[in-house]
Amino acid sequence: MSEAFERGNVEALPEELAAAVRDARGESPSEAEIARIEARVLAAIADGGAAAARAASEGAQEASAAGTPVAGGGVLAATLLGLAVLGVAWWNYDLGQPRLERAREVRETVEARSRGADAGADDRDAASPAPSGEPRAVAPASPTTE
Amino acid sequence: MTSTPMGVPPSGAEFALAVRQYAPGIARALRYLGVPDAQVGEVAPEVFVSLYRALVTGDERLPLRTFAYRAAVQVASDHRKRSYRRPQPPERASAAAARTARDERLGRLEQALAQLAPVHREVFVLVELEQLPIEEVAAALGVPEKTASGRLHAARVALREAWDDTSHGDPAR
Numbered sequence: 001m002s003e004a005f006e007r008g009n010v011e012a013l014p015e016e017l018a019a020a021v022r023d024a025r026g027e028s029p030s031e032a033e034i035a036r037i038e039a040r041v042l043a044a045i046a047d048g049g050a051a052a053a054r055a056a057s058e059g060a061q062e063a064s065a066a067g068t069p070v071a072g073g074g075v076l077a078a079t080l081l082g083l084a085v086l087g088v089a090w091w092n093y094d095l096g097q098p099r100l101e102r103a104r105e106v107r108e109t110v111e112a113r114s115r116g117a118d119a120g121a122d123d124r125d126a127a128s129p130a131p132s133g134e135p136r137a138v139a140p141a142s143p144t145t146e
Numbered sequence: 147m148t149s150t151p152m153g154v155p156p157s158g159a160e161f162a163l164a165v166r167q168y169a170p171g172i173a174r175a176l177r178y179l180g181v182p183d184a185q186v187g188e189v190a191p192e193v194f195v196s197l198y199r200a201l202v203t204g205d206e207r208l209p210l211r212t213f214a215y216r217a218a219v220q221v222a223s224d225h226r227k228r229s230y231r232r233p234q235p236p237e238r239a240s241a242a243a244a245r246t247a248r249d250e251r252l253g254r255l256e257q258a259l260a261q262l263a264p265v266h267r268e269v270f271v272l273v274e275l276e277q278l279p280i281e282e283v284a285a286a287l288g289v290p291e292k293t294a295s296g297r298l299h300a301a302r303v304a305l306r307e308a309w310d311d312t313s314h315g316d317p318a319r
Contacts, residue, residue, distance in 0.1 A: 020254060029170055
């Protein structure tokens with residue numbers, strides 16, 4: 001195997017294939033799409049922290065509800081179950097909580113950028129549709145993941 | 147940023163910068179790893195959420211970029227498995243509208259890549275399209291460098307054959 005081959009020299013490939021590889025290297029999503037990806041990442045991170053908090057709250061409610069109508073061993077079992085649920089929820093929550101502040105900071109930073117990038121990208125898109133030779137944008141966001 | 151070790155959580159600004167910095171490459175890699183163009187915007191965030199989780203838990207010791215590409219390979223693999231039952235042709239290759247020569251080349255490249263074994267496709271995309279050093283690709287794929295080099299060699303041979311095959315089905319050729 002030659003050194004050029006090892007280094008990934010596309011010239012070693014057939015000419016048209018090498019050209020395709022170079023074309024592919026130049027592809028990139030639009031600024032607006034990057035901003036949407038950023039926003040989704042940060043929303044997912046923030047949702048993770050909120051979900052842990054909700055789980056803790058629901059766990060407490062379940063434990064309380066389970067304990068009300070039963071007596072003796074039933075109450076103990078329900079209490080232990082509730083504590084277990086709370087423990088798991090708290091473990092998840094504790095894992096994410098110290099980072100929530102940071103995630104909030106990230107989200108605010110990127111949302112501010114996202115608003116700017118969206119506004120800029122929309123203006124540019126409206127003003128001048130990209131020619132076919134330009135890097136293509138990845139597809140618009142699906143409503144299911146918003 | 148690329149040298150930031152895992153286990154050292156970045157600040158909010160640093161993580162946002164990492165997402166912005168790597169999103170174009172990750173989106174491109176996902177596409178050529180077989181995620182349909184229309185779904186890249188949905189799938190790419192999974193990569194960065196995975197990166198964030200690894201940062202929080204400190205489970206990984208790879209540089210951020212390397213881990214991001216590792217996550218991209220994994221997410222793309224999962225996506226291919228999920229959509230195995232309903233395979234779709236590459237969008238660009240199936241577009242009926244008139245295309246430029248560049249679009250046609252890219253469509254053929256997608257078709258040819260789709261014919262490669264996943265391990266060959268992964269190493270080719272990371273080395274040739276993303277232009278990562280072979281040692282970083284090996285780390286991202288979790289294999290020794292020699293294995294990665296061997297896969298790259300095999301990928302190039304297979305891709306040449308697949309590339310020729312894509313021209314046979316094209317009536318314009």
